[in-house]
Amino acid sequence: GAGVSQTPSNKVTEKGKYVELRCDPISGHTALYWYRQSLGQGPEFLIYFQGTGAADDSGLPNDRFFAVRPEGSVSTLKIQRTERGDSAVYLCASSLQGLGETQYFGPGTRLLVL
Amino acid sequence: AQTVTQSQPEMSVQEAETVTLSCTYDTSESNYYLFWYKQPPSRQMILVIRQEAYKQQNATENRFSVNFQKAAKSFSLKISDSQLGDTAMYFCAFMNNDMRFGAGTRLTVKP
Numbered sequence: 001g002a003g004v005s006q007t008p009s010n011k012v013t014e015k016g017k018y019v020e021l022r023c024d025p026i027s028g029h030t031a032l033y034w035y036r037q038s039l040g041q042g043p044e045f046l047i048y049f050q051g052t053g054a055a056d057d058s059g060l061p062n063d064r065f066f067a068v069r070p071e072g073s074v075s076t077l078k079i080q081r082t083e084r085g086d087s088a089v090y091l092c093a094s095s096l097q098g099l100g101e102t103q104y105f106g107p108g109t110r111l112l113v114l
Numbered sequence: 115a116q117t118v119t120q121s122q123p124e125m126s127v128q129e130a131e132t133v134t135l136s137c138t139y140d141t142s143e144s145n146y147y148l149f150w151y152k153q154p155p156s157r158q159m160i161l162v163i164r165q166e167a168y169k170q171q172n173a174t175e176n177r178f179s180v181n182f183q184k185a186a187k188s189f190s191l192k193i194s195d196s197q198l199g200d201t202a203m204y205f206c207a208f209m210n211n212d213m214r215f216g217a218g219t220r221l222t223v224k225p
Contacts, residue, residue, distance in 0.1 A: 033213070035213075040217075040218075041217055041218075042118075042205050042207075042215030042216050042217050042218050043159070043205070043213075043215050044215070045212045045213055045214070048212065056211070056212060058212070059212070089157060091157075091159065093159075099209060099210075099211065099212070100147055100209065102149070102161055102164055103161075103213065104161070105151075105158060105159035105160075106158075107156065107157050107158045108157045108158075110157075
């Protein structure tokens with residue numbers, strides 16, 4: 001596709017459930033980023049992949065959050081034992097190479113934990 | 115840690131007029147990048163303009179320009195000839211080891 005895509009666009013789940021959010025970056029982009037955007041706030045960095053490996057995961061809030069990018073393209077953000085405070089828009093971005101390059105964002109997944 | 119401050123939660127401007135959005139940041143680094151992103155109600159973050167800290171010349175993109183003051187750690191966005199389609203949230207962002215965003219400014223362009 002021409003841009004970054006994210007699925008699903010909306011996800012409603014119950015407290016305690018497990019969710020997976022998917023990001024499909026721009027073809028050929030080696031760097032991929034996940035952000036969380038709470039209502040009325042700017043995006044907050046979660047994790048950055050360079051190829052298949054997590055180059056920086058310092059933004060993950062706790063061990064319930066995990067992300068993978070096994071083939072260096074599609075990435076999945078996984079949240080275990082969801083809590084109401086996890087409700088937010090989860091944004092994915094990709095860039096051609098690494099830090100310093102312009103990041104191109106997907107439309108986000110809005111997660112609502114009831 | 116780097117922080118980004120946008121002191122104007124909301125701004126409005128008449129169509130065809132000029133508006134300036136403020137952004138300041140705090141860092142001890144000398145090499146970094148600064149961005150302005152636009153986020154319309156569709157949620158898609160769209161790059162407006164980018165500035166490399168090592169460049170003294172202010173970046174411009176058509177109706178959008180920045181006033182980058184490195185010593186003052188200030189990076190304001192000027193929108194000239196405002197259009198109704200410019201109505202959106204605008205986020206200032208700082209990139210060094212990672213990307214930090216400000217809280218945003220909601221801009222409304224009035225007809």
